[in-house]
Amino acid sequence: xxxxxxxxxxxxxxxxxxxxxxxxxxxxxxxxxxxxxxxxxxxxxxxxxxxxxxxxxxxxxxxxxxxxxxxxxxxxxxxxxxxxxxxxxxxxxxxxxxxxxxxxxxxxxxxxxxxxxxxxxxxxxxxxxxxxx
Amino acid sequence: xxxxxxxxxxxxxxxxxxxxxxxxxxxxxxxxxxxxxxxxxxxxxxxxxxxxxxxxxxxxxxxxxxxxxxxxxxxxxxxxxxxxxxxxxxxxxxxxxxxxxxxxxxxxxx
Numbered sequence: 001x002x003x004x005x006x007x008x009x010x011x012x013x014x015x016x017x018x019x020x021x022x023x024x025x026x027x028x029x030x031x032x033x034x035x036x037x038x039x040x041x042x043x044x045x046x047x048x049x050x051x052x053x054x055x056x057x058x059x060x061x062x063x064x065x066x067x068x069x070x071x072x073x074x075x076x077x078x079x080x081x082x083x084x085x086x087x088x089x090x091x092x093x094x095x096x097x098x099x100x101x102x103x104x105x106x107x108x109x110x111x112x113x114x115x116x117x118x119x120x121x122x123x124x125x126x127x128x129x130x131x132x133x
Numbered sequence: 134x135x136x137x138x139x140x141x142x143x144x145x146x147x148x149x150x151x152x153x154x155x156x157x158x159x160x161x162x163x164x165x166x167x168x169x170x171x172x173x174x175x176x177x178x179x180x181x182x183x184x185x186x187x188x189x190x191x192x193x194x195x196x197x198x199x200x201x202x203x204x205x206x207x208x209x210x211x212x213x214x215x216x217x218x219x220x221x222x223x224x225x226x227x228x229x230x231x232x233x234x235x236x237x238x239x240x241x242x243x
Contacts, residue, residue, distance in 0.1 A: 006155050006156040007156050009154070009156060010154070010156065018178070028216065031184070031185065031216050032216040032219065032220070035152075035184075035185050036157075036185050036186075036187055036220070039154055039155065039185075039187045040187055040188055043154075043155040043187065043188075043189065047155070054194065085239035087218075089224065089225040094225065095195070095225070095226065095228065095229045096195065096199060097192075097195065098192040098193070098195055098196040099188075099192050100188075101191060101192065102187075102188040102189075102226055104188075104206060104224070105187070105188050105223070105224070108223045109223075
């Protein structure tokens with residue numbers, strides 16, 4: 001469990017990458033896919049889900065089994081429609097816009113990205129899934 | 134992540150060490166904007182010793198590029214490894230930034 005402070009993202013990402021390296025994920029997955037996608041998920045949870053409020057928590061769960069990484073990131077926000085969210089390079093202002101590429105990158109770098117909207121004590125949950133290359 | 138900024142005439146050379154991500158994008162952007170305010174017009178960002186970049190880092194580069202183009206300048210990127218090139222290709226941002234292999238290439242007269 002982390003407070004919503006972006007400075008705390010890198011150590012968590014490093015820990016997850018270390019687990020992936022030990023589990024035999026490819027060097028490229030460990031250099032690119034995992035760190036970028038997990039950084040995006042945590043930043044999204046802290047800045048969007050929790051509104052950059054350091055008092056609100058982000059929960060992170062990691063499971064690696066049978067060559068599959070599953071990272072679950074849960075914030076205290078109300079969630080969003082993942083299918084409708086996220087911009088793509090086809091958008092007219094894609095090359096000029098400063099923000100809005102996070103979900104696109106997660107989708108490109110993971111095998112699957114899914115979410116669940118608020119229920120119980122945990123708010124919005126984003127799940128990243130990557131199979132070992 | 135750390136970075137250094139060197140200036141020669143109207144050119145800023147920015148060397149990035151480590152990741153350019155959400156936790157340091159603002160400092161990165163501000164350091165370059167300060168250099169631009171002091172007369173920098175061509176900004177060369179060297180990623181030779183860099184790790185990954187997230188969407189916040191990419192966004193900072195997009196924003197800086199726009200700011201420089203508006204004032205007749207240019208943002209040029211150097212030393213992208215295969216992973217970083219993949220990020221720019223996936224996001225199609227390779228169409229926005231001139232990408233160069235070396236600093237000399239980026240600074241060659243054009």
